[in-house]
Every structure is written in structure tokens, then in C-alpha cells.
Amino acid sequence: MQSTPRLILQMATLLVVAFLVSVWSNALSGPSRRLAPLGVLPKAAPPPAMPTPNPIPDPTPSQHAAPEAPAPSVAKPTPRFEWKAGEPSREISSQEAAEAFRQGIPFLDARRTEDYQAGHIRGALAMPVWEADMDERLTRFDASGHPLKSPVVLYCSGGDCQDSELLASKLVALGYRHLLIYRGGYPDWATKGRPIHRGAQP
Amino acid sequence: MKPLKAFLCHPWLTQRAQFLLGGLFILAAWPKLMDPPGFAKALWAYSLFPAWSILPLALVLPWLELVCGAMLALGLWVKAATAWLGLLLLGFTLALSINLARRHPVDCGCFNVGISPSSTEERLRDMRLAILRDLGMLALAALILANPGGKAIPGGRQQG
Numbered sequence: 070m071q072s073t074p075r076l077i078l079q080m081a082t083l084l085v086v087a088f089l090v091s092v093w094s095n096a097l098s099g100p101s102r103r104l105a106p107l108g109v110l111p112k113a114a115p116p117p118a119m120p121t122p123n124p125i126p127d128p129t130p131s132q133h134a135a136p137e138a139p140a141p142s143v144a145k146p147t148p149r150f151e152w153k154a155g156e157p158s159r160e161i162s163s164q165e166a167a168e169a170f171r172q173g174i175p176f177l178d179a180r181r182t183e184d185y186q187a188g189h190i191r192g193a194l195a196m197p198v199w200e201a202d203m204d205e206r207l208t209r210f211d212a213s214g215h216p217l218k219s220p221v222v223l224y225c226s227g228g229d230c231q232d233s234e235l236l237a238s239k240l241v242a243l244g245y246r247h248l249l250i251y252r253g254g255y256p257d258w259a260t261k262g263r264p265i266h267r268g269a270q271p
Numbered sequence: 272m273k274p275l276k277a278f279l280c281h282p283w284l285t286q287r288a289q290f291l292l293g294g295l296f297i298l299a300a301w302p303k304l305m306d307p308p309g310f311a312k313a314l315w316a317y318s319l320f321p322a323w324s325i326l327p328l329a330l331v332l333p334w335l336e337l338v339c340g341a342m343l344a345l346g347l348w349v350k351a352a353t354a355w356l357g358l359l360l361l362g363f364t365l366a367l368s369i370n371l372a373r374r375h376p377v378d379c380g381c382f383n384v385g386i387s388p389s390s391t392e393e394r395l396r397d398m399r400l401a402i403l404r405d406l407g408m409l410a411l412a413a414l415i416l417a418n419p420g421g422k423a424i425p426g427g428r429q430q431g
Binding site for chain 1: 304305306307308309311312315316326329330331333334335337338339342348350351352354355376
């Protein structure tokens with residue numbers, strides 16, 4: 070009969086071997102297959118997984134804007150994307166996403182690199198939240214000088230995909246305060262026949 | 272009962288259970304090893320693990336599955352490897368059961384880390400099947416651990 074201390078020692082050895090090999094393997098992997106460094110993952114979403122969306126504001130100029138928000142102008146052509154204090158991110162509909170695209174608002178794709186390469190919203194930047202070079206990509210986007218209170222559209226795979234929310238939490242941590250989460254994501258966009266592009270990010 | 276016990280503890284059966292369980296875990300580990308970020312995403316979707324634990328788990332679990340599966344198939348450190356696999360199976364079964372109980376559909380992430388485009392009901396059904404499969408594998412682990420002789424596969428090291 071095997072003694073318990075010996076069994077525990079063998080189990081510990083197996084764990085240590087697995088740990089060492091995993092660290093070595095992760096270090097050798099390419100960026101799209103490597104896990105991001107520890108400590109970059111936001112808190113896991115509580116059940117039932119889908120975060121409560123903020124209400125989509127009425128397309129007409131809001132009368133409930135916070136005092137520090139810019140006053141809505143009647144002549145302003147983009148009333149539905151005005152910035153609101155205390156609402157760093159909110160969900161937008163498919164139509165609003167199309168409108169944002171027409172207005173040239175930047176789109177960030179939170180899906181995996183291989184999904185992005187298989188097809189993405191034209192002009193969208195790849196921001197694969199689960200991959201190791203995510204912080205580097207975010208730093209590049211941040212360095213591009215995009216104003217913190219200007220809108221940015223985030224999307225992933227639709228359904229219960231939460232990668233957009235993960236990306237939003239990282240952008241909020243960087244100071245961005247006007248994030249528009251396109252819940253339908255790429256599947257909705259492609260189904261509606263809107264402009265897409267295939268291949269890697271130029 | 273005696274013939275049943277004799278059958279269940281027969282080295283022939285135990286050796287095949289070792290091969291089967293070891294092989295299944297090697298198969299299960301492979302897609303996770305090929306895509307650790309995908310497995311991390313699958314773990315995160317369970318909404319059960321603390322955020323700080325997701326990445327270490329996604330990194331180490333597939334290798335632990337592979338190492339233990341290989342040891343088991345080769346007949347080395349059979350009890351230690353089976354004990355780890357049994358613990359992992361218990362954890363997977365519990366995690367799936369909790370999410371099934373609260374009707375939170377998740378992709379198992381057991382044998383593949385891709386996201387299923389299925390409906391909520393289909394995914395809940397898949398979770399029930401995954402729990403049944405895990406219980407079957409747990410029974411195999413119990414069979415291996417319960418073999419009092421702990422006979423290893425010929426050519427492998429004897430246990431105990």
C-alpha cells in the first residue's frame with residue numbers, strides 16, 4: 070500500500086513539473102497564443118454573466134446631460150453620441166453602430182486575432198483582450214492621441230460575448246470615458262451586409 | 272457481489288481504464304495547450320473563479336492534464352496521477368453543475384476551447400452531457416484508485 074506522504078510528494082512533483090513546463094511553453098509561444106501577464110484581468114462578471122446595459126438614450130438631444138457635459142447644440146449633426154459624465158460606457162444598437170461608422174468614429178475589435186483576420190468591420194483596430202500583446206496595442210492606441218471623451222465603438226462576437234466589456238474596463242482604466250459597446254458585434258454587422266475587411270491589421 | 276468485485280478489481284480492466292482515462296486527458300489537454308488564451312476565456316465565462324486565478328489556471332491545468340494523462344497511460348505514478356485527474360474531474364463537474372443550476376450557459380472548454388454558436392437551451396443540454404461524461408470518467412478514476420493491488424501496465428513501474 071502506498072503511503073500517504075509518498076502520494077502527496079508525487080502529486081506535488083506532478084504539479085511542479087506541469088507548472089514549469091507551462092511557464093516555459095508560454096514564454097516560447099507567439100503573441101496570439103501567449104497568455105497576458107498576470108494582473109491585467111478585470112474582475113469576473115457575476116452571474117448571470119450578462120452585465121446590465123445602460124439604457125440607450127433617446128436620439129434627440131438629451132435633456133438629462135450632466136452639468137459638466139457639453140451642452141447639446143441644435144445644429145450638431147451627431148446628437149446621439151454626446152458624452153455624458155458618469156456613463157463611461159453604454160450599449161448601442163445596430164443602427165447606432167452604422168451611424169458611428171458613417172461618422173468615422175474608431176472601432177475596436179476585441180475578438181481573437183484569428184477571428185479578426187477572418188473578417189472584421191472595415192477600419193477596425195484589433196484589440197484581442199485575451200492575448201499577450203494587448204497592453205502594447207492599447208498603448209499604441211492611447212499614443213495615437215484619441216481624446217478621452219470622444220466616442221469609441223467596441224465590439225466582439227455578439228451573443229453573450231463579454232470581450233467588449235473586458236476591453237471597456239481596460240480603456241476606462243486608461244481614462245477613456247465615452248465607450249460605445251456594440252452588442253450585436255461582428256455577426257450582426259456582417260449579416261446586414263455592411264463594409265467588412267479580411268486579413269491582418271495593416 | 273464477489274464476482275462483480277473480482278471483475279472490477281481485475282488487472283485487465285484496471286489497465287484498460289488507465290489507458291482510456293490517460294488517453295482521454297491527453298486528448299482533452301491538446302486543444303487547450305494549443306490555445307491558452309481561448310481556455311482562459313472559457314474559464315472566465317464560468318463566472319466562478321477569482322480574476323487573479325484565471326490566467327494561472329489556464330496556464331497550468333492543460334499541462335497538468337497532459338502530464339497526468341501520460342503518466343497514467345504509461346503506468347507511472349498511477350495513484351498520484353489518478354488522484355490529480357479525479358480532483359480535476361470533481362472540480363469540472365462541480366463548476367458545470369453550479370452553472371447549470373443557475374441556468375448560466377457556458378461552453379465546457381473540456382475537449383475544445385471554441386465558442387459554440389448554439390442557443391441557450393442547446394448549451395444547457397451540452398452541459399448536462401458534459402457532466403454525465405465527467406461522472407463516467409470519475410468512475411474510471413475510482414476504479415483505478417480502488418484496485419487494491421494497484422497493478423501497473425506491464426512494462427510500467429509497480430505501485431505500492
